Amino acid sequence: MSRRHTLLLLPLLLAPLTGRAQDEGTAPARPAEDAPRAPEAEQQQDGPKLDLEGLEDPAGTAGTATQGTHPEGHDQAAQETFTQRLQPTTTLTQRAAAILDRTTLGGYAEHDFILPKDGTSTFRNHRYVLFVYSHISERVSTATEIEFEFAGSPLKREGVLGAGEVLLEFSVVDLELTDWATFRAGVILMPVGAYNLRHDAPAQELAERPIAYTTVVPTTWFESGAGFLGGFDLGQDWRLSYEVYAVNGLDAKILDGQGFRAARGSHLKDNNNDKAFTGRLSVSPFLGLEGGLSGYTGSYDLEGRRVNMVNADVFWRLGPLDLTGEVVRAFIDPGYVQGFPPGSTANTRDRVPTGMFGFYAQANYRFRIEPFFRALPNEWREGHFTASVRYEEKNTDTEFVTEGDAARLTLGLNFRPLPPYVIKNSFHWQKTGANGEQPHVWTGNFWKENSWEYIASVAYLF
Template sequence: MKFNPLQKLLGSLSLTSIVLASPVLANPASEAPLVIQMAAETVSDESDEEPSPPSSPAPSTSANKRAIGGRNISAFTRKNLYGGSSIGGYFDTEYIFPANQPAYFDNHHLILQVSSMLHERIFFNTEIEFEHGGIIGGGSNDGELRIEQGFLDFKLDDWMVFRGGVILVPLGRLNLLHDSDFRDTTTRPLFTNVIMPTTWMEPGAGFYGTLYPDENWEIFYEAYVLQGLTDNLQDGKGLRGARPSLSKDNNNSKAFTTRMGFSPFIGLDFGLGAYYSSIDAQSQKHLGLFVADLNWRNGPFELLGEAGLAVHSPTSYTSGEQTIALNGPMWGYYLEGHYHLFPEFLKGSLFGIDLSNPVFTLVGRISQVDTDASQLNANDRTELVLGVNYRPIANTVFKLEYQWNLENQAFLTGDFSKEINNNQLIASVAVGF
């Protein structure tokens, strides 16, 4: 069968196809998130073949079917633009109903993205983040205002691109593909809050690129030197508090991270990544993190997940007046299943009228973490999520989910007197623009 790069792209759902619609760098040919795929149906007319089903369209590309930006989401991703500059972003509002606390609204994210094609070989992308309403009254509220990413890409060859700036650590899939309108759940997996603490960005520099050994295989790599984690590790919070400053370091050593991604055919991609850093001021304590990720799709079914192991030098932290030893290691994972559908009988309802490609998605997820494998306590947790969402158009989604939070000490020992009732019902709306 004749190889058609666009056909391969349009059938896909891979991380590495989350790229700009521009003719600069080789476009990955594996699977892309549903929101990008849905958008493609309205813009692509380069193929005479039958279009993909509603749950599997992909991003449009320019004439020579090349793209830039690596795996990162940018303002161009949603707008399918090439050349000049583009402003985009996403917004979400959540309603959270905890079991034993007052229900509340949270204006969780307002993200502004600016992407510029400065030259056919030079691309700039930045993302400014307002979280929980931003910062008010000199920072007295619990909001945030920060640069989430900001980098310059310079193409050296089709298989090598230099990147420097504030970079999303490329381990796993969700740290790069975390935008609210791209995800099918409101909450992120427990694993990606604790062991792989999204959103995790660091200043640094390095290279990425894509190789095509044959017409089916795609190999994507990233390798960067970064600021490096600190030694602020905690049982229960994992690596979250160890993410570094964007303007200074606590030692003279730098971190190194890399990921290799593989897609042998449309519908499957997987990756292996590693991160190494000296974490204390004397560079005598060290941490290594290893993460594997998977994305498999077959028709309306999709399975994605990540698993990671963090091995570190023995350390300690202060909690109140106590000094607590942390010996590790830390580990965790999540598996999330999706089923995309839109029943025929709903096409004439308010869910389908005047809409070309609406989609419902059923979601189920399990995630588990252990932030100190040397002991069993309430900080070892399991999360279960069941939910449904509705996308009237590609970049707008209404979500509803229920989250069970189980402490492993109760779950594994059968002593549920130690169980904490912290389950919650969560609804949200998210839009990309």
């Protein structure tokens, strides 16, 4: 990695909107071929070669804290302020004031309106996410993502106030060792597929995440651990990027329907002595194309029963058209939901599924209606519409056809007046395997027995 801090947090906040490393392939403010390129000194090196308004994304995961160059005097001054902040006589106010020159705050938010086929229409304050980034020295940086889901706590359900959700979904400290290797430790986004790394709402063209990538890959999937990431230029435009980590790993709460969502590892204590390993290798042969292969392996209980998972992903930009998709397969040793402390209600002894499978394929087409945009305020005239279609399936127990099997077809139409702000509209049809038949869109009963849902959403980056 070259010295990359010219842009400080800007790549971090814009990264979810770029295809280069953060997004499944969401459209930029205008088609990439029309976008002005940033000066070479500001170009980033890691990740797939896609750009947003000429800024290529800097690293290989969402929220990556990238390294770069600061003038020597700046780093010397930074170290002096650290020394002052650590003095026993320094007040909390003085310590806080000293961080303003190198710590940056940003984030994104998402607010929905949902109209289901059956049930009550509702507004949903889906999430409000804060990014915190700090340049500690020339080769050390830290980044954090904090999510308030459904407005945090307290959360009112069925007339009763209860605990809501505030999560530290990503919090790492990076140490740049060489141009091609950075050591990372903390709460890490698992590099199993591209979507988990690039899930930020303003970067997505559809309001709902793929159903297999909230269950089989339980996005947002984050674990405590440590490892390495980096990349290599292979000549001309080719770029190879990698991430590899050791983490606490999944526990035994693996369920049909929910997949691995309830089995995400503890940040306090591993449930066994076997650390899980995960990694992703991606290659980008030219601007606009990336393919990735990733995997996971680790024990889920004290008896050494294992989960092995493999995932493939691809993104291809063809002018105003983006094609993207992923497929995941999990292989699980037979076992039971057990191994938690005696008396824990988590020891249900439910059967653990022995296999899971899922995929999605999506196309996004960006277009403009010139008379419409000419009538808008000047700052919105470079915006665009995006039409999207996605087909997806999930199977959270490959031995049986159950309600955990589902097929979904989604159509979407979005208006993005500015890169960081999007108004989304989507409509999906979904059928499950509750009647004992494997659901597919090409079978007749998909259209006779499905449920549907309309979602309008506003997402923005700040």
